[in-house]
Amino acid sequence: MLTLYGDYLLNREAEIGIGSVIKLLNNFGLSEQAIRSAVSRMCRAGLLKARRVGQKSYYSLTEDGHSLLTEGARRIFQRKNSNWEGTWNIVTYSIPEQRRQARDRLRLELNWMGYGTLSEAARISPYDLTKEVEDLVERLKIKDYVQIFQAKNQGFTDAKKIVSLGWDLSRIHEKYASFIEKYQPKLEDHLRRLRAGEAIEPSFFPGLSMVS
Known part of the structure; x- marks a missing residue:
């Protein structure tokens, strides 16, 4: 959920309707109840704020949520002195x-x-x-x-x-190994298609067609 807001809303000062969040994350196997619960927890934690328009709810980042994701982006993309x-x-x-x-x-x-x-x-x-x-x-x-x-x-x-x-290094190692095992074949297939000049169908990236 935080990744969604970080990738698509962090630098846009935008909000997203709960219906759109549910529709998008359903593609990743998350149920509507689980998504609504996650959004509620993020609101209680002060990371999201809600705006109601009739029967619809729209959510955007709070100042704390913006700060948290900005720090996360810095950690991911900024190299540290080794x-x-x-x-x-x-x-x-x-x-x-x-x-x-x-x-x-x-x-x-x-x-x-x-x-x-x-x-x-x-x-x-x-x-x-x-x-x-x-x-x-x-x-x-x-x-x-x-x-x-x-x-x-x-x-x-x-x-x-x-x-x-x-730090639980064994658990960290397991998570990285699981991530690589799951996505390495997809990456290699993606690169093979690109080198061959083949088009990449939207279905190759679950949920991508839901974002515009």
Whole structure:
């Protein structure tokens, strides 16, 4: 769902009717109930806002939703400096239960930024994302409950061990392997057709004909 809004609506300041969302995502095997539930969750999370016109509902990105997807696009398309000097960016927090929604949102967005789990209330990244975290904390109005550190590990374990604790590498590997296994044949067939000068039918890309 977020991919849909990120690809087609992020830079257009546009909205999309729930009927169109359902029609499009039905092509990917999602039921109407599942789609409506996902949209409702995104609204409750503050990522989407609704506008009703008669019996129809239209949804667009909120400021927070726009920020989240902009950060996602930056992470995907902007290359990071690979010369790591051993400094970790660490975020710790102690947020009261009455601010539970903000706490859950903080965890969600830190995960989205690529932070690993160092402990229940501590997240870690090899990249200096201080500015991004400061902007997030400011939006959520939780500055009194969050701390950010730049630190080097002084013991008693090495970087590889920290990475294995912070990120489920086996699960990440499985997801990448599954993605490659599913889409590699389609990519190769696509490239073969292009090299042969063959037309690519819209049905080759499920759902593409639904978007205009």
